[in-house]
Amino acid sequence: MNTKPDSAITEADLHAYADGLLAPDRRAAVEAHLADNPDAAAEVANWQAQNAALRDAFGATPAADAEDQALIEALGRQRPQRFGRLAIAAGFALFFLAGGGAGSLITAGLQRGDAIAVAQLLPQASKTNYLVYASEVRHPVEVDASQEAHLVGWLGARIGKTLAAPDLSARGYALVGGRLVPFAEKPGAMLMYENAEGDRVTILIGVNPDHHGTEFRFDETDGVSTFFWADNGFAYAMSGAVGREALLGLAHVVYAQN
Amino acid sequence: MSRFETDVLAVLPRLKRYARSLARDASDADDLVQDCLEKAFARRASWRGDNLQSWLMTILTNLNRNRLRKAGTTPAMVDIDDAQAVESGQASADPLERDRIVAALDRLHPDQRAVLMLVVVEGYAYGEVAEMLDIPLGTVMSRLSRARRMLATILEGHNIVAFRRTP
Numbered sequence: 001m002n003t004k005p006d007s008a009i010t011e012a013d014l015h016a017y018a019d020g021l022l023a024p025d026r027r028a029a030v031e032a033h034l035a036d037n038p039d040a041a042a043e044v045a046n047w048q049a050q051n052a053a054l055r056d057a058f059g060a061t062p063a064a065d066a067e068d069q070a071l072i073e074a075l076g077r078q079r080p081q082r083f084g085r086l087a088i089a090a091g092f093a094l095f096f097l098a099g100g101g102a103g104s105l106i107t108a109g110l111q112r113g114d115a116i117a118v119a120q121l122l123p124q125a126s127k128t129n130y131l132v133y134a135s136e137v138r139h140p141v142e143v144d145a146s147q148e149a150h151l152v153g154w155l156g157a158r159i160g161k162t163l164a165a166p167d168l169s170a171r172g173y174a175l176v177g178g179r180l181v182p183f184a185e186k187p188g189a190m191l192m193y194e195n196a197e198g199d200r201v202t203i204l205i206g207v208n209p210d211h212h213g214t215e216f217r218f219d220e221t222d223g224v225s226t227f228f229w230a231d232n233g234f235a236y237a238m239s240g241a242v243g244r245e246a247l248l249g250l251a252h253v254v255y256a257q258n
Numbered sequence: 259m260s261r262f263e264t265d266v267l268a269v270l271p272r273l274k275r276y277a278r279s280l281a282r283d284a285s286d287a288d289d290l291v292q293d294c295l296e297k298a299f300a301r302r303a304s305w306r307g308d309n310l311q312s313w314l315m316t317i318l319t320n321l322n323r324n325r326l327r328k329a330g331t332t333p334a335m336v337d338i339d340d341a342q343a344v345e346s347g348q349a350s351a352d353p354l355e356r357d358r359i360v361a362a363l364d365r366l367h368p369d370q371r372a373v374l375m376l377v378v379v380e381g382y383a384y385g386e387v388a389e390m391l392d393i394p395l396g397t398v399m400s401r402l403s404r405a406r407r408m409l410a411t412i413l414e415g416h417n418i419v420a421f422r423r424t425p
Contacts, residue, residue: 015402021383021384043410046410050409054359057356060275061271068270072267075296076259076263
């Protein structure tokens, strides 16, 4: 404490002064005290500088985004007794005891029906898929549209769904092909379409234990638009560097055909 | 969305900000927020209906303390990548200054850090912090004091002394 023994000013006053939490009359008393006590004044100035630096470093409030809303809605749908992370951890432990392989360990983490994780991962995963693969000139897909039957049979088997490539020709988009991609620690299917202008859009389809999907959600990051939705145990996301309305039109077609 | 969900969504940005100010890196902060929300939803029946933000911040503070206790008492050093991960998405005038202060914060005791952040960044009054953390006012003041002196010492140790242009 830098306060003089006979002074009524306490260290708490000095903190409150630095934090702007003092009443005006008390503030004047502290200022008079600081004028007589250079050491205390220097310390208070240092605290104020810390405050400024901390607010500068952390003060910006992150904006609420589509993921936040998806997360809250997913939490709101949970039953109160839903298995949490402890249960997942216990699941891992059981796998260890049972001698489960590393591969099955990883999927065990999400087998609890972690709809939240899927809802959070989906738009980001779809955007990344789009950014990585749609820009590829020579190898954007593993299996191209000339082998459509093979493509949908193969991808469908991997994700556990009878898959048909949606027909987007009415909106000017033709199938380029598709590839197997990782999604939420499981296999996912990606289909790519292209229009006459060379604009590409991608559809990501993965297993989603959440059956409650009733709407399209929209996310736009880094110039990439994404609509994503849940339907009958699967998660769908459609991404492209196209306008919201154009993409929504395509998403409606995809939804209608599934 | 229910009223509770709408209210949580409304305070979520500030909760995320608080988590970032406590956590070592962005992924720790995300985990904290996720854990906090899961707890809050599990206990929503026991929420008394007043000041949701303080309630959530209290839960998050306790989770952070428990987590650090579990992970070991000494906070690990931050590597450059992690420091930059926290930095992304947040506006700061001077990245060097920011890295320096973030590194210094990681050496504070988590209890002291929480009080400092609640007061300085979140703007709570001392009495409110005492109530939120369920500690006496004197403990709030001593944690604040220790945090500030520790920060000053650490930053001085870098041969850089924070300055401020006073009017």
